[in-house]
Amino acid sequence: MTITTKKVKKRFVAGAKCPKCHAKESIVLFKENGIETVECVDCDYREQQTEAKVAKKASGAVIGVFTPD
Ligand SMILES: [Zn+2]
Numbered sequence: 001m002t003i004t005t006k007k008v009k010k011r012f013v014a015g016a017k018c019p020k021c022h023a024k025e026s027i028v029l030f031k032e033n034g035i036e037t038v039e040c041v042d043c044d045y046r047e048q049q050t051e052a053k054v055a056k057k058a059s060g061a062v063i064g065v066f067t068p069d
Contacts, residue, residue, distance in 0.1 A: 008032065010039075020045035 008030050016027035021043040028039050036049035 013038070018042060018045050 010028040010030040012025060013027045013029050014025070016038075017024050018026050018040040020040060023040065023042040026040050026042040028041055030037055030039070032048070037046065038049070039046045
């Protein structure tokens with residue numbers, strides 16, 4: 001898996017409405033360190049979609065690695 005932290009591509013979410021300032025078409029979606037992040041360009045609203053299930057699965061895959069003979 002390739003994670004690019006320097007080049008962050010921000011995409012506008014069509015039809016999205018900011019829950020804080022209620023501005024329309026102001027929500028951008030991008031990945032920060034592999035975490036889905038939504039941000040409002042009009043105010044300081046910001047939310048990260050930390051999916052516990054995904055994180056658990058990912059770490060479990062790393063911890064659970066075993067090499068059969
Ligand atoms: Zn906003």
